[in-house]
Amino acid sequence: MNAGPVRAEHVAKHFGRTKALDGCSFSLPEGSVTGLVGPNGAGKSTLLSLIAGLAKPTSGEITVHGTAVRGRMHPDVALLTQKRPLYDQFTVREMMRAGAAMNDRWSDERANEVLDLLAGVDEDAKVGTLSAGARTQVAIAVALGRLPKVLLLDEPLSDLDPLARDETLRIVMTEVAERGTTVLLSSHLLTDLGDVCDHLLLLDEGRVQVSGDIEEILDEHHVVVGPAELELGVDGVVDSSRTARQATALVRGGTVPEGFQAARPDLEALVMGYLRASRTRRLARR
Amino acid sequence: MTWIVWRQQRPVFITLVAGLVVSVAAVLLLRAGMVADLQAGDLAGCLPFGSECGIRAADGFQDTWFDRLRLAQGTVLAAPVLIGVFIGAPLFAREFEQGTHALAFTQSVGRTRWTVTKFLVAGLPALVVVGVYQLVVHSWLEAAGELGPLSASTFYFTSFDAQGVSPLAYTLFAYTLGMAAGALFKRTLVAMTVTLGLFIAARVLIGDVRESLVTPTRLITNDLDVNAVVPGRPLVVDAGFLDSGGAVVADPTPMMNCTDRADAQGGVDWSACFRENGLAQRYADIVPAGQATTLHLLEGSIFAGLAVLFVLGSTWAVRRQV
Numbered sequence: 001m002n003a004g005p006v007r008a009e010h011v012a013k014h015f016g017r018t019k020a021l022d023g024c025s026f027s028l029p030e031g032s033v034t035g036l037v038g039p040n041g042a043g044k045s046t047l048l049s050l051i052a053g054l055a056k057p058t059s060g061e062i063t064v065h066g067t068a069v070r071g072r073m074h075p076d077v078a079l080l081t082q083k084r085p086l087y088d089q090f091t092v093r094e095m096m097r098a099g100a101a102m103n104d105r106w107s108d109e110r111a112n113e114v115l116d117l118l119a120g121v122d123e124d125a126k127v128g129t130l131s132a133g134a135r136t137q138v139a140i141a142v143a144l145g146r147l148p149k150v151l152l153l154d155e156p157l158s159d160l161d162p163l164a165r166d167e168t169l170r171i172v173m174t175e176v177a178e179r180g181t182t183v184l185l186s187s188h189l190l191t192d193l194g195d196v197c198d199h200l201l202l203l204d205e206g207r208v209q210v211s212g213d214i215e216e217i218l219d220e221h222h223v224v225v226g227p228a229e230l231e232l233g234v235d236g237v238v239d240s241s242r243t244a245r246q247a248t249a250l251v252r253g254g255t256v257p258e259g260f261q262a263a264r265p266d267l268e269a270l271v272m273g274y275l276r277a278s279r280t281r282r283l284a285r286r
Numbered sequence: 287m288t289w290i291v292w293r294q295q296r297p298v299f300i301t302l303v304a305g306l307v308v309s310v311a312a313v314l315l316l317r318a319g320m321v322a323d324l325q326a327g328d329l330a331g332c333l334p335f336g337s338e339c340g341i342r343a344a345d346g347f348q349d350t351w352f353d354r355l356r357l358a359q360g361t362v363l364a365a366p367v368l369i370g371v372f373i374g375a376p377l378f379a380r381e382f383e384q385g386t387h388a389l390a391f392t393q394s395v396g397r398t399r400w401t402v403t404k405f406l407v408a409g410l411p412a413l414v415v416v417g418v419y420q421l422v423v424h425s426w427l428e429a430a431g432e433l434g435p436l437s438a439s440t441f442y443f444t445s446f447d448a449q450g451v452s453p454l455a456y457t458l459f460a461y462t463l464g465m466a467a468g469a470l471f472k473r474t475l476v477a478m479t480v481t482l483g484l485f486i487a488a489r490v491l492i493g494d495v496r497e498s499l500v501t502p503t504r505l506i507t508n509d510l511d512v513n514a515v516v517p518g519r520p521l522v523v524d525a526g527f528l529d530s531g532g533a534v535v536a537d538p539t540p541m542m543n544c545t546d547r548a549d550a551q552g553g554v555d556w557s558a559c560f561r562e563n564g565l566a567q568r569y570a571d572i573v574p575a576g577q578a579t580t581l582h583l584l585e586g587s588i589f590a591g592l593a594v595l596f597v598l599g600s601t602w603a604v605r606r607q608v
Contacts, residue, residue, distance in 0.1 A: 052392060054388075054391055054392070072396070073391065073392060073393065073394055075394060078392070079392045080392075081385075081388045081392065083385045083388070085384070085385045085386045085387075085388045085389040086386070086389060087290075087293075087294060087386055087389070088384070089294070089296075089297075090293065094293060097289070098289075098290045098293070099393065101287055101289055101290055102287065102290065102390060102393035102394065102395045103393050103394045103395075104394045105394070142389075142393075143392075146393070146394070
């Protein structure tokens with residue numbers, strides 16, 4: 001029954017009449033790194049704060065390691081929110097002291113380990129003066145000092161330069177390798193996700209579109225290319241486009257339409273296909 | 287948690303303490319100067335006021351010092367609203383503006399504990415500072431004695447509001463008001479403005495009705511010429527005449543009759559005229575000076591009650607924040 005450390009069952013979150021999330025069910029395997037993707041406003045941040053326990057779902061239930069999350073920070077979860085909130089006037093050392101003071105379970109050793117990774121962060125520097133990369137490192141140190149079993153990262157790479165992005169991902173991967181932490185991270189940077197994620201959770205308009213092992217998902221889909229005059233005529237077309245010469249489509253399921261050539265999509269092509277389809281649906285509704 | 291709030295508020299505390307040190311030093315210097323003036327003019331011996339000796343010297347003294355003493359009382363009146371606007375209002379509003387509330391919320395500290403700790407750690411030093419400053423200013427006023435603003439009734443608003451538990455009650459009220467406004471509106475500037483506006487409104491409104499919090503004592507005299515003489519400058523809530531049955535005469539006719547007669551005859555035996563017109567006694571409803579403490583406590587408890595509501599309101603606002 002308890003498949004995976006994070007399980008969501010028919011989770012919905014409504015803000016007045018807006019349905020930020022609706023009927024979300026999925027499960028994350030232990031030690032997996034899952035990329036959470038979807039267009040802006042798909043409900044990614046809402047989902048992360050529900051899993052952390054910052055907000056209560058309108059209906060449905062989320063369990064982390066078998067215990068239900070109930071409107072309070074789950075002890076096994078660490079969440080790093082988009083803005084990477086830290087006390088700017090504190091030095092890094094004071095920030096770590098604050099982390100220790102605010103947590104029932106805290107490891108100075110673990111937090112300092114994270115700070116010492118890569119180039120290392122100057123502990124006497126004020127947090128407000130750090131570079132975006134170092135600031136992210138401090139924020140991750142605070143998150144990992146909690147010794148979480150599930151780490152939630154909301155756009156951890158958004159304003160980092162390529163080097164800092166790479167290093168941040170390396171910190172996260174080290175954590176997964178050493179401690180088997182389950183990670184769920186949302187990002188727009190598909191190429192980076194491809195390097196680190198083994199699972200994918202694709203949200204659109206508050207619903208789960210795709211969820212599971214990336215390799216299996218990719219196996220399930222085809223990119224088909226054929227002459228423009230041919231009709232696709234199969235089920236499971238996620239997204240299709242036509243130029244004067246040829247038709248291209250992302251198809252889910254085994255059948256390849258006649259006269260088309262099929263290829264296995266890469267992660268970027270797959271996610272792009274779903275995002276484009278989402279936009280087309282939204283435009284059609286207007 | 288206490289350490290975190292302490293560290294966050296450190297610049298505020300430094301400002302607070304520096305402000306206190308500078309103002310206490312200023313008040314003590316002024317007090318010393320004033321006491322030297324008192325001794326130089328040997329004014330202490332001239333009291334009670336109105337005795338022949340040194341009225342001119344006393345006038346000179348008051349020209350120099352009276353307004354300064356009033357101003358000092360004014361600073362005690364202003365302190366609470368400053369605390370509310372500059373310490374209360376930003377307490378939560380700044381966290382929400384900078385997003386740092388999310389940092390606390392994503393650790394294992396509970397939101398109620400977070401709110402209460404912030405409230406206590408940031409608020410207590412402010413209350414202590416206001417209390418100390420109030421006492422220092424009061425010692426200056428007492429040194430001036432009957433020559434200073436304390437010669438007026440203890441109920442006169444600048445004196446009353448700057449004494450007893452009142453400054454602390456106002457401070458607590460202003461601080462919690464600012465805190466609740468900040469937690470609710472999540473914008474420092476909005477919270478500061480709301481705090482300033484509501485604080486002044488509440489002070490004026492409650493100041494207007496606070497006299498009715500104590501039942502006044504009715505003093506009755508059979509001498510119709512003058513009001514009953516009351517020692518100790520009480521607060522006179524109401525005064526007038528009673529008929530033979532002891533009921534208050536609200537009708538101004540007897541008064542007008544006698545005034546007319548006085549005008550017509552160029553003088554009148556007022557007391558006889560009043561009696562002819564059915565007035566039997568004079569009364570005065572007063573709050574004796576001795577009851578000032580009771581009034582301070584009653585008014586203070588209204589403000590403290592509102593402060594409790596604001597603390598609960600802040601906690602509620604913080605808990606529902608996503």
